[in-house]
Amino acid sequence: MTLLAIDDITKSFAGHKALDHVTLDIRQGEFISLLGPSGCGKTTLLRTVAGFMTADKGRILIDGEDVSRLPPERRPLNTVFQNYALFPHMTVLENVAYGPRRAGLARAEAERRAEEALEMVGLAAMSRRNPAAMSGGQQQRVALARAIVNRPKLLLLDEPLSALDLQLRKRMQIELKQLQVQLGITFIFVTHDQDEAMAMSDRIAVMSAGRLEQCDAPEAIYRRPRTRFVAEFIGEANFLPLDGAGPEGVLRPEDLRVLPEGEALPPGWRGLPARVTGVTYVGGTSNIYLAAGPRELLARSYGLPPAGMTAGRTVQAGFDPANLHPLGA
Amino acid sequence: MAARLAVRALALLTLAYLALPLVVVIGGSLTETKFLSFPPQGLTLDWYRVVLHDPTYVRSFLTSAVLALAATFFALVIGLPAAIAIARHSFRGKGLLSALLLSPLVLPHIVIGAALLQYGSALGLVRNFPALLVGHVVIVTPFVLRTLLPHFSPGQRALEEASRDLGASGWTTFRLVTLPLIRPGLVSGAIFAFITSFINVELSIFNTTAALNTIPVQLFNYVQYSVDPSIAAVSALTILAAAVGIVLIDLLIGLDLLPDK
Amino acid sequence: MASARLTLFWLLALPVLVFTGFFLIPLGVVLVSSFTAPEDGLTLAHYARILLDAYHWQVIATTFRIAIFSTLICVALGYPLAWYLVRIVQLRSWRRACVILLVLPLFTSNIVRSFGWMVLLGRSGLVNDALMSLGLIDRPMRFLGTETGILIGMVYILLPFTVLTIGTALARVDRGLEQAARDLGATPARAFWSVTFPLTLHGVMAGAIIVFSMAISAYVTPALLSGGKVTVLAMLAFQQYSTVFDFHYGGALSITLLVLTLALIGLASRMTRGRTPGAGGH
Numbered sequence: 020m021t022l023l024a025i026d027d028i029t030k031s032f033a034g035h036k037a038l039d040h041v042t043l044d045i046r047q048g049e050f051i052s053l054l055g056p057s058g059c060g061k062t063t064l065l066r067t068v069a070g071f072m073t074a075d076k077g078r079i080l081i082d083g084e085d086v087s088r089l090p091p092e093r094r095p096l097n098t099v100f101q102n103y104a105l106f107p108h109m110t111v112l113e114n115v116a117y118g119p120r121r122a123g124l125a126r127a128e129a130e131r132r133a134e135e136a137l138e139m140v141g142l143a144a145m146s147r148r149n150p151a152a153m154s155g156g157q158q159q160r161v162a163l164a165r166a167i168v169n170r171p172k173l174l175l176l177d178e179p180l181s182a183l184d185l186q187l188r189k190r191m192q193i194e195l196k197q198l199q200v201q202l203g204i205t206f207i208f209v210t211h212d213q214d215e216a217m218a219m220s221d222r223i224a225v226m227s228a229g230r231l232e233q234c235d236a237p238e239a240i241y242r243r244p245r246t247r248f249v250a251e252f253i254g255e256a257n258f259l260p261l262d263g264a265g266p267e268g269v270l271r272p273e274d275l276r277v278l279p280e281g282e283a284l285p286p287g288w289r290g291l292p293a294r295v296t297g298v299t300y301v302g303g304t305s306n307i308y309l310a311a312g313p314r315e316l317l318a319r320s321y322g323l324p325p326a327g328m329t330a331g332r333t334v335q336a337g338f339d340p341a342n343l344h345p346l347g348a
Numbered sequence: 349m350a351a352r353l354a355v356r357a358l359a360l361l362t363l364a365y366l367a368l369p370l371v372v373v374i375g376g377s378l379t380e381t382k383f384l385s386f387p388p389q390g391l392t393l394d395w396y397r398v399v400l401h402d403p404t405y406v407r408s409f410l411t412s413a414v415l416a417l418a419a420t421f422f423a424l425v426i427g428l429p430a431a432i433a434i435a436r437h438s439f440r441g442k443g444l445l446s447a448l449l450l451s452p453l454v455l456p457h458i459v460i461g462a463a464l465l466q467y468g469s470a471l472g473l474v475r476n477f478p479a480l481l482v483g484h485v486v487i488v489t490p491f492v493l494r495t496l497l498p499h500f501s502p503g504q505r506a507l508e509e510a511s512r513d514l515g516a517s518g519w520t521t522f523r524l525v526t527l528p529l530i531r532p533g534l535v536s537g538a539i540f541a542f543i544t545s546f547i548n549v550e551l552s553i554f555n556t557t558a559a560l561n562t563i564p565v566q567l568f569n570y571v572q573y574s575v576d577p578s579i580a581a582v583s584a585l586t587i588l589a590a591a592v593g594i595v596l597i598d599l600l601i602g603l604d605l606l607p608d609k
Numbered sequence: 610m611a612s613a614r615l616t617l618f619w620l621l622a623l624p625v626l627v628f629t630g631f632f633l634i635p636l637g638v639v640l641v642s643s644f645t646a647p648e649d650g651l652t653l654a655h656y657a658r659i660l661l662d663a664y665h666w667q668v669i670a671t672t673f674r675i676a677i678f679s680t681l682i683c684v685a686l687g688y689p690l691a692w693y694l695v696r697i698v699q700l701r702s703w704r705r706a707c708v709i710l711l712v713l714p715l716f717t718s719n720i721v722r723s724f725g726w727m728v729l730l731g732r733s734g735l736v737n738d739a740l741m742s743l744g745l746i747d748r749p750m751r752f753l754g755t756e757t758g759i760l761i762g763m764v765y766i767l768l769p770f771t772v773l774t775i776g777t778a779l780a781r782v783d784r785g786l787e788q789a790a791r792d793l794g795a796t797p798a799r800a801f802w803s804v805t806f807p808l809t810l811h812g813v814m815a816g817a818i819i820v821f822s823m824a825i826s827a828y829v830t831p832a833l834l835s836g837g838k839v840t841v842l843a844m845l846a847f848q849q850y851s852t853v854f855d856f857h858y859g860g861a862l863s864i865t866l867l868v869l870t871l872a873l874i875g876l877a878s879r880m881t882r883g884r885t886p887g888a889g890g891h
Contacts, residue, residue: 117524425623554850571833594713598709
């Protein structure tokens with residue numbers, strides 16, 4: 020069932036198109052990531068859904084109701100802001116109880132709800148603290164508690180983990196995902212980190228220059244990128260002609276094998292002569308950089324690089340054409 | 349190193365230069381003699397008693413205090429909405445408007461005073477309390493505006509959005525989020541406004557009379573003819589009031605005018 | 610969007626009304642009356658009276674001389690003091706005390722501040738006593754009623770402004786830049802003049818503008834310390850309003866003062882613009 024329908028949204032700033040006819044349906048209970056480089060429009064899209072911006076054209080529907088003209092406080096959703104936006108003049112408990120209070124609950128009841136939400140994020144003991152006196156990770160959890168305490172249908176998260184260090188970030192990714200499953204709330208998660216999007220999402224919407232490039236499940240995005248942009252933004256990609264000449268397809272580095280010159284290829288495989296230009300070994304995998312005529316290729320394999328694989332050596336690069344995915348399909 | 353020593357010596361001398369008149373005024377107010385003498389001869393608080401029992405001083409002091417309070421009140425009523433409009437809205441002529449509202453800071457007060465006197469005489473708004481008040485409101489409003497504006501930071505905008513996101517209306521957000529966050533600016537702006545009004549001579553001098561006088565104008569008139577320790581005592585009291593104001597601002601926003609790094 | 614316009618209207622209604630009614634229009638009235646006379650209608654006579662008269666030129670010259678010297682001395686004394694407070698003082702509490710001492714005069718009436726100097730600079734004041742006991746002079750010097758006396762009082766009142774603007778600029782200078790200059794072979798003095806000073810120039814100029822514009826329009830301090838023997842433009846203008854009641858001629862004097870102030874602010878801000886370093890300022 021569609022919870023949020025983004026219907027042909029266009030938004031310009033001073034002649035620059037920040038959102039260019041974006042249409043996207045998001046299902047109830049889904050975890051969807053908006054992924055793209057900075058300036059691609061993902062934050063603008065999120066702010067338009069939240070109600071902090073009004074689109075020039077198009078509609079936003081939640082549960083079939085057009086909310087395009089509603090102010091943020093009347094939309095059935097909440098947001099976890101990028102720098103948390105915790106009220107510095109209130110305690111943690113007051114921050115979290117702010118939403119229930121605005122919804123008309125009495126102080127005691129609002130605070131009970133807030134305690135509950137804080138418990139959910141593991142911060143029950145810290146409710147009397149001042150947010151400024153907490154670590155980044157704790158502030159992040161308070162922001163999360165504050166956003167879920169009213170049980171919104173939809174939770175928007177604007178790069179919520181970007182300020183955390185790598186370790187904490189990995190842990191929060193798992194906790195966020197668990198929380199989402201437990202609450203059954205639909206999450207829209209803005210990020211520029213492809214690994215984060217891959218690890219957490221049911222679907223990833225890749226954006227570039229205000230356009231929605233592709234929206235699919237993570238493995239589909241990786242295996243069957245529809246555009247050159249998506250192929251290059253998610254992971255690394257080799258571009259090779261589909262058959263001898265003509266349109267190009269995407270071949271992932273782990274599907275490209277480097278074989279000694281003259282060795283027979285597995286049946287059905289295609290091979291092309293190449294020269295090794297560089298070899299790196301990074302924590303468990305080896306990257307072999309190749310030049311095949313004017314084309315630069317990358318082959319990746321587990322373990323150490325094969326012996327004698329040094330720059331300047333002539334080899335053949337082979338692959339199974341079944342792994343060569345045509346763009347635009 | 350020699351340069352460093354020279355800078356240090358020059359700086360200390362300059363600080364002494366800054367302290368000297370204040371020391372003289374306070375010291376002179378404590379003298380037992382009938383004429384102003386520094387260093388004081390003997391120590392007494394008699395001159396303060398004289399001042400506090402002099403009805404003209406007391407009346408002028410009250411006039412100044414009420415005037416400064418009223419001017420501060422109106423400066424807040426005018427300055428706060430103006431600051432919100434300038435900080436949060438985009439409109440044509442914004443630069444012009446802020447220049448207009450801030451210009452009394454740099455324009456000669458004597459000219460503003462003269463202008464108000466001439467204009468006021470046509471309206472009957474002259475040599476009475478409202479005449480004093482409008483002038484003071486014009487010159488102290490810029491202080492409120494200038495102190496408030498830096499308090500509207502972009503980070504604060506995110507907090508207001510968070511409040512809206514959590515279900516608060518625009519007005520509730522202003523009351524519960526914006527206002528508490530700009531309160532330090534509001535308070536220090538008010539203190540600046542109060543003191544600026546309280547010590548003003550150039551503007552008040554056009555509209556004061558023997559019956560309606562402010563403390564600085566009265567001092568100004570006395571000082572030109574006689575110098576006795578009671579004037580030093582009044583002056584010392586205003587220095588004390590200023591020191592209280594500074595300490596208040598220091599406690600509220602931190603007087604870290606010259607940061608370390 | 611319509612509601613945003615309405616909000617804006619309510620926010621700006623009172624400020625615009627008050628400042629138009631009690632600031633713009635009064636200044637307009639002064640401007641108009643400076644160009645009119647009761648009998649002749651439109652006239653330039655008041656300005657001619659100012660500009661064609663040697664006495665007025667003398668007053669303007671005195672006003673400028675005092676303003677220029679005040680500005681120069683304020684910068685010359687303010688820079689070392691700012692340097693001392695930002696770079697030399699280590700003890701936080703001492704710096705805090707210094708800053709309070711620096712700001713305290715700003716919160717005190719001009720009268721009180723000038724009054725202190727009247728006492729100090731009098732014939733048997735502390736300054737003359739000190740100079741005589743040091744053997745520097747044999748007879749008391751006359752300070753009150755001289756430009757020197759006015760200058761001492763003016764610099765005293767205006768010095769905090771230069772110290773604060775220069776100090777703020779100085780605190781923002783990246784010390785790494787000076788170290789880089791030293792590393793490249795500059796002497797400390799060379800590093801100061803080629804790196805630090807240019808980066809604080811906008812602070813120096815900002816302070817100088819404030820001091821100059823306040824000095825040129827100052828009334829109370831010159832009036833008190835001049836003893837009626839030195840006249841500046843603001844005193845002349847005030848006389849016309851308070852004792853002569855000639856609003857037309859007084860208006861012309863006021864407008865002259867206003868134009869001089871604004872012209873100087875404009876000139877100085879044009880000079881600083883484009884020279885403001887990107888790294889130091891904001």
